[in-house]
Amino acid sequence: MIWVDYAIFAIVGISTVFGLMRGFVKExxxxxxxxxxxxxxxxxxxxxxTFLTFISEP
Incomplete structure (x- = not known):
């Protein structure tokens, strides 16, 4: 597996842990x-x- 797969697994895992701690409805x-x-x-x-026209691209 490449690093993108590991990153996706990490995000899903961290989200699962936070979801279990916070509760289903809040999450x-x-x-x-x-x-x-x-x-x-x-x-x-x-x-x-239209309001941010003063910002120029670098």
Whole structure:
């Protein structure tokens, strides 16, 4: 296996441990919030980009 596989296994393992410690409902709500934040930011990033025109690319 390559390092990407080990990284994915580590992330899943760490998430499992945190999920067991925090509880199923809290972990599920956290996941829903992250997915919602990604969805909303993907919808409205263009509106924010108009306010950030002063930032130039390096």
């Amino acid at each position: 599920t709500m956290s996941l829903v919030v992250w997915i919602g934040a990604f969805f909303i930011s993907s919808l409205f990033y263009q509106y924010l980009a």
